[in-house]
Amino acid sequence: MINVSVIGATGYVGAELLRLLSAHPGVQINKAVSKSFAGKKLHDIYANFLPERELELQESGGKFGADDFVFLCLPHGQSLVAAPPLLKKGHKVIDLSGDFRYDNTDIYEKWYGISHSAKKENREAVYGLPEFFGAEVKKANFTSNPGCYTTTSILALAPLLKEGLICEKGIVIDAKSGVTGAGRKEKLAFSYCETAGNFKAYSVPLHRHTSEIEEQLSKLSRKDVCLLFTPHLLPVKRGILATVYADLMEGVTPETVTAAYEKYYADAPFTHVLPHGKLPELKYVVGSNNCMIGFEVSPRTGKIIVVSCTDNLIKGAAGQAVQNFNLMNGFDETLGLPRTAWYL
Amino acid sequence: MINVSVIGATGYVGAELLRLLSAHPGVQINKAVSKSFAGKKLHDIYANFLPERELELQESGGKFGADDFVFLCLPHGQSLVAAPPLLKKGHKVIDLSGDFRYDNTDIYEKWYGISHSAKKENREAVYGLPEFFGAEVKKANFTSNPGCYTTTSILALAPLLKEGLICEKGIVIDAKSGVTGAGRKEKLAFSYCETAGNFKAYSVPLHRHTSEIEEQLSKLSRKDVCLLFTPHLLPVKRGILATVYADLMEGVTPETVTAAYEKYYADAPFTHVLPHGKLPELKYVVGSNNCMIGFEVSPRTGKIIVVSCTDNLIKGAAGQAVQNFNLMNGFDETLGLPRTAWYL
Amino acid sequence: MINVSVIGATGYVGAELLRLLSAHPGVQINKAVSKSFAGKKLHDIYANFLPERELELQESGGKFGADDFVFLCLPHGQSLVAAPPLLKKGHKVIDLSGDFRYDNTDIYEKWYGISHSAKKENREAVYGLPEFFGAEVKKANFTSNPGCYTTTSILALAPLLKEGLICEKGIVIDAKSGVTGAGRKEKLAFSYCETAGNFKAYSVPLHRHTSEIEEQLSKLSRKDVCLLFTPHLLPVKRGILATVYADLMEGVTPETVTAAYEKYYADAPFTHVLPHGKLPELKYVVGSNNCMIGFEVSPRTGKIIVVSCTDNLIKGAAGQAVQNFNLMNGFDETLGLPRTAWYL
Amino acid sequence: MINVSVIGATGYVGAELLRLLSAHPGVQINKAVSKSFAGKKLHDIYANFLPERELELQESGGKFGADDFVFLCLPHGQSLVAAPPLLKKGHKVIDLSGDFRYDNTDIYEKWYGISHSAKKENREAVYGLPEFFGAEVKKANFTSNPGCYTTTSILALAPLLKEGLICEKGIVIDAKSGVTGAGRKEKLAFSYCETAGNFKAYSVPLHRHTSEIEEQLSKLSRKDVCLLFTPHLLPVKRGILATVYADLMEGVTPETVTAAYEKYYADAPFTHVLPHGKLPELKYVVGSNNCMIGFEVSPRTGKIIVVSCTDNLIKGAAGQAVQNFNLMNGFDETLGLPRTAWYL
Structure with missing residues (x-):
């Protein structure tokens, strides 16, 4: 059982990630961080969450467990700030923003108009497309989830x-x-x-x-x-x-x-x-x-x-992040992930 | 040909009214007032307007023609302020808000939580449901358009x-x-x-x-x-x-x-x-x-x-307003109004 | 691991049931019967089924395992014919049609316009609304799933x-x-x-x-x-x-x-x-x-x-059937069922 | 006032054409032909038609007025049969199918898999794209309306x-x-x-x-x-x-x-x-x-x-047909046509 925390829990990607994680047999959700709704229950914002009704949204991740696996579902630019201290403390991290997706940070800076302030961490980040980089993801501590x-x-x-x-x-x-x-x-x-x-x-x-x-x-x-x-x-x-x-x-x-x-x-x-x-x-x-x-x-x-x-x-965001999470933790790649589309 | 002006032109009701009026054979659109978009062209906000591309959105109605027929498509509360001076200057007015829909202003005040500051004008207002009050509407200078x-x-x-x-x-x-x-x-x-x-x-x-x-x-x-x-x-x-x-x-x-x-x-x-x-x-x-x-x-x-x-x-807003406009101006009740639904 | 077969597999309820069962940890899907599409693969009709691509649609259930649990997803009237022989052979059955939902078959005959030809089986059927009849469902061999x-x-x-x-x-x-x-x-x-x-x-x-x-x-x-x-x-x-x-x-x-x-x-x-x-x-x-x-x-x-x-x-069809299936087989009532709505 | 008849009146294009024609100031709808619904009222099939409630759908166009302008809203292949006798009787015709859209009937035969049985009429047909062939359309008796x-x-x-x-x-x-x-x-x-x-x-x-x-x-x-x-x-x-x-x-x-x-x-x-x-x-x-x-x-x-x-x-079907109709009859090109999109 892996303890996980989600930062940026109330955007659509964060909420979808929590939905998938709540059905994942190898996961214990520890913290859900949401600046906008700190103090509220997850259920107040997304009333579809029922067994998890009591999960409280927190302002910051200060109280992470030492061994928490952390997902960052933040807007572009904010992960540049959030990821480095987490990595430093030894957390394994998956970032779902665009901040660590580029080998060449010049390209990032040009297309996102943001100065890249975490180039060291950028070099550690593995591009989390399991079909081509699965072997690297398995060994990674820090994975950057591709865009949709x-x-x-x-x-x-x-x-x-x-x-x-x-x-x-x-x-x-x-x-x-x-x-x-x-x-x-x-x-x-x-x-x-x-x-x-x-x-x-x-x-x-x-x-x-x-x-x-x-x-x-x-x-x-x-x-x-x-x-x-x-x-x-x-x-x-x-x-x-x-x-x-x-x-x-x-x-x-x-x-x-x-x-x-x-x-x-x-x-x-x-x-x-x-x-x-x-x-x-x-x-x-x-x-x-x-x-x-x-x-x-x-x-x-x-x-x-x-x-x-x-x-x-x-596959374009939260599911691929869980797929990478599975690889990073030695789980079967498909664990907890929906394999059959809804169709209806 | 009646000159008309629309105040509150860029809400959905205002835009729908302009769409209907633009196809009305007895109407010349004079002014379109929109606080939010003053200075822009109607086409900038609603790109569907083509022959009327050049209609400019104005901040206030100061330049109305003396004989303009005025439609008020304002949020509740704002018509209480806007209608009295227009009526005083002799404009015929149709108000599409809830402000003048009640015989008994106490009911309005209780359900809308707004103090009614135009009781005199409220007494002049005819409730514009042509099926029951068409005869009164024909003689009215001020019609209050019912809710949808x-x-x-x-x-x-x-x-x-x-x-x-x-x-x-x-x-x-x-x-x-x-x-x-x-x-x-x-x-x-x-x-x-x-x-x-x-x-x-x-x-x-x-x-x-x-x-x-x-x-x-x-x-x-x-x-x-x-x-x-x-x-x-x-x-x-x-x-x-x-x-x-x-x-x-x-x-x-x-x-x-x-x-x-x-x-x-x-x-x-x-x-x-x-x-x-x-x-x-x-x-x-x-x-x-x-x-x-x-x-x-x-x-x-x-x-x-x-x-x-x-x-x-x-029928719940702009069309019924045009129906009342037709009655107030001696036009056929159906003039310029769509009689066949789209179905598709 | 319970072997299950689904008769009427390619209607929307049948397909939804297969989708839920394919993710159920206590279930092995054995046969999927579809008159309309016999001979095709499930994937040919519902291309969302991927790991189950090879499941073949069969014309009849003749080859059921002796211990198969059978779900009937048939139109009203057809379960009257299909259920009795299955029950006789000792299969546990859940019927999702209206055929066995009434204590009083006169009401069924009046509202459905169908003569009830399986009154003995109707007496055995438990009305599968777990909130009120869960105890009876646990002991049932034959459950009639309520309408949506x-x-x-x-x-x-x-x-x-x-x-x-x-x-x-x-x-x-x-x-x-x-x-x-x-x-x-x-x-x-x-x-x-x-x-x-x-x-x-x-x-x-x-x-x-x-x-x-x-x-x-x-x-x-x-x-x-x-x-x-x-x-x-x-x-x-x-x-x-x-x-x-x-x-x-x-x-x-x-x-x-x-x-x-x-x-x-x-x-x-x-x-x-x-x-x-x-x-x-x-x-x-x-x-x-x-x-x-x-x-x-x-x-x-x-x-x-x-x-x-x-x-x-x-809850109105396939999920409630799985809930009843869980009760009838001694599983936890919630096993394999989605507890968090999609929201998006 | 031009008398018009519509053959193929109950497909979506036929119904849309009737909707446009019913608001066209230069048109009198004479006959509406529908094989599938002959004998019914238009209102029975499209309940949106109200003032035209009583328009009866007819099996064939035998009773066209001699001067009727005829619109063909038939499936591909059927206009090949329907158009020639109408043209022979002197009706002006607009065909909305693909049957007369090609200068080179070999291309038609290859892509539609239908043998072209009206090559003489095909030579008379003007391709009704007014932006490029408006001058020809004005003089035409037979116009082929382009595809959407x-x-x-x-x-x-x-x-x-x-x-x-x-x-x-x-x-x-x-x-x-x-x-x-x-x-x-x-x-x-x-x-x-x-x-x-x-x-x-x-x-x-x-x-x-x-x-x-x-x-x-x-x-x-x-x-x-x-x-x-x-x-x-x-x-x-x-x-x-x-x-x-x-x-x-x-x-x-x-x-x-x-x-x-x-x-x-x-x-x-x-x-x-x-x-x-x-x-x-x-x-x-x-x-x-x-x-x-x-x-x-x-x-x-x-x-x-x-x-x-x-x-x-x-513009992809019924409206462009009316635009061509206007040109063929000397009306203003825009008469009776909606110039402002709905937006909502």
Whole structure:
């Protein structure tokens, strides 16, 4: 039984993490920290929590147990401040913000507009995408959880780039995300009346996740990947679907593509590739920690179309964090994680 | 051609009113006043307005034309201040707030918690429910537009109470409204993620519209009506459906009920009663200025179930205001108003 | 480890049951029977099932293990035929249809229009509402799972009627359900375009669940309960919210009401009563096996308003079946069941 | 006053057309033909029609007036049969199917899998995209109304291709449509429970509209356009948003792009180009006959991103048909058409 504490417990990612942890057989929730709601019970903010009704929200983590495993669900910039002292005290930490996701902190500083004040800790951080860095995560004390769009996009593209099946230039990722991706915000743009029945692109053409996708794909493929990433806001609560377009190298067949995916994901418990021509839908993954990938080829245009789906709050955030937690603690990678999507 | 000005132009009711007025053949929009967005173009706030792109939002109405017809789409309390000087200058005014809806200002003060500072003007105000007060509206200079729940509920109940077909005690109105009923608000409770897929009751058991419904029904039926009104928040943008329960007087048949409705609504261009046993749905009215009413009887329990539907932004607010405007200006009652709901 | 088979595996209730069972630590899924899709893999119909990809859908249950626990997720009428031979062979059975829910089969025959051909088995069937019949369920070989509206309504009303706090006459249940309640149907009325943004009442005034609610409440309270039940179709996938209106007996205070609920539900792991004045919302229960109840009183009208919420597919169907399964097999009542709603 | 008849009156496009025509000041609706519902009133199928309650649905159009203007809202293939006799009798006709949209009937036959049996009439048909063929439409007796995806895509791309601002190779159109685009169908895939909260790509990589877009763009630009078009199903009722990716020619600036759009659309009453960097959303156009276009450039990748939005039932079908009707009858192009989107 591992004692865990969650800092930033009342954002949507924090609450989802608590929901998953509350059903995890190897976890004892110790502290839940929420600046905004300190002093209240978790149940006052999220009335869905019933057996955990009495969990009190605390202002700071001063009273962590010495051996607490700590999850940071803080806004970008705040983890830079919160992580170093925790690591110093010997806590194992998973950070869900963007603060420690970059090997090259210059890229972070440029795209986030924040000076990186914890470069030493940044060097210790392992990029927590278990499909490619699972071995490192197992040995890590500090894991940086990837972004939601990033996870969905990298899992679609990395095998194709690593195997040289697509051109590294000209890639377009047209991604669509549910509204929880924006977090728990009192903003008119995310109000029901402005969002329901609507659809829009946003942060065009320079959404931050572009840089995270490019850095990881370049590292994994040893190529210089520069791509166009366009996110859209779907009128659904959960889920990301990315439609990825790339130029196929000559002679590449669907069989080659399937084989490339199988090479990397055959043993991945949560990343599933559909047979050629069958494409995943949001409802195949929402509610689970799965990433589901399908593809089609267009001989007329020489392009491959890859569709990749995740639940942005689970495989895109809290679930992947639990997956990394399992690896860091010697648990089975799937322990306590939902393997079957809700569908309904 | 009547010059009109709208004060409170950027709330949802104000914007809907501008949308209707922009298609009204007898109207020239003169000024649109919005404290929050003064200096911007209407198109900056509501990008759906295209031919009216250049309409500028103004801070105050100082530059009204002398003969402007003025619509007040202000929050409760603010019309108490805004209406008197306009009436004094001779403007015809329709107020869409709750401020002038009560014959008895004590009731207003009790349920709204606001001291009524314009009792003289309140006496001049005609209650703008054309189905019952159309003749008065035609002669009025100042009309108070009824509430959305109120319109939907009164149109369902007034004929039955006036004709003595139901008991005035024990009436229950279980009403469900779309989210635009809450207005244009940066509130977490009305955010997409908190509202989509959800449903809840609110303001139980003392929603303000209870008092407006009771005062009007008591006046119309000359009985002392005291009822229970329970609003709920539907995950849709527009529309109110009220399910009304009342005890039928002995011997009342469906034919009597239909006849009572026909007596009052045979000539009403926007209030339509379905044959006994057929009940309206939101999509039959949303997008139009119609109120649609159906009923069923339950001999086992002695009750009648009446279902009444409106679009809360149209017949429940902006559309009814235009209907009153038409009456006050000698236009055909239906001029410029949508008579066919969108359905899709 | 109990071997279980599910007959009627590809309706929404069957699929939800398989989803819950696939995460249940005491269950081995043996057979999934689906007439419509025999020969296909479960994954072909519900692509969300991943680790269970290979589960084959079978035409009949001929190859059940001798000790299989069988769930029947069949349409009304078909369980009358399917249950008797299974019981005869010694299988423990839970039926999720309406076929065995009535003590008095005359009521069933009248409201369902089906002749009851299994009256002997009907006498053996225990009504599977654990909050009131848990002791009987523990000893049962054959359990009839209550209806979704019924569960939600009875849990709201039974304590108040049993304790004599409300009048048994004049009760109104205004219930609203998500669309999964209608099952997996190729019907225009349940298509996206006809349902999204819409809301309507249906089966007024004689929905079948009226009779089930009345029989159970009459039995539990030893009174002759005759009430009005009005279901509505909500544009959400899951969840039932029932707003219940009843006349409070004189002198009944909120404290008395709370005490009555506590008397019956203090130890119920899934039925939770909120403090007086706090009302539950759909998102507090959807995704979990919980029923959440809140109430408010209206001194002006002498009525109590009770709001009761469940997830119609879980506590209203598949989850309650698993709860009964747990009781029938000596497991902890909560084993494998979701206790925390999704909220998002 | 023009007498009009609508054949195929009870599909979603037919019903939307009747809704628009019922508010058109120059139109008298004569006959509404519906095979499926002949003998019923329009109100029985679409209860939103109120003043037109009594319009009877007829089995065939045998009783058309000699001078009736006829709209064909039939499935693909059926217009091939229906149009020729109507044209022969001298009716002016607008066909909303795909049957007469191609200059080259070989393309039609290949992509629709239907033998083209009305090639003579096909030669007479004018492609009804008023922004580019308005002059021809004015003189036409027979107009073929463009597809919804097609309209949205061509309006985004034609000016850029005609002016040589983008490369004609490598264009990707990632389009997202509301569910009404699938028509009024009793299909599980379009049921509420399967569609709400979901999102998916479909008809990848060979949706029929690809060929229509390519033929028109090739004709307009005198280049050989071969592109990739990927449609997705949005969980909304109405609206298409197309995100278009193309390689910008060297030296092309945002100003050049804006100027190209202005060159073709400055006088178009329904096609509106936003200033560089501002992108349209569905709610800016849904409910209106507008097409709204915005763009952004990505110097990093050399691409332009164009976002184009329409209401698929209005500018993408019934509204554009009325626009063509206006041109064919000498009315103002905008007569009777909604110019301001609903927004809410």
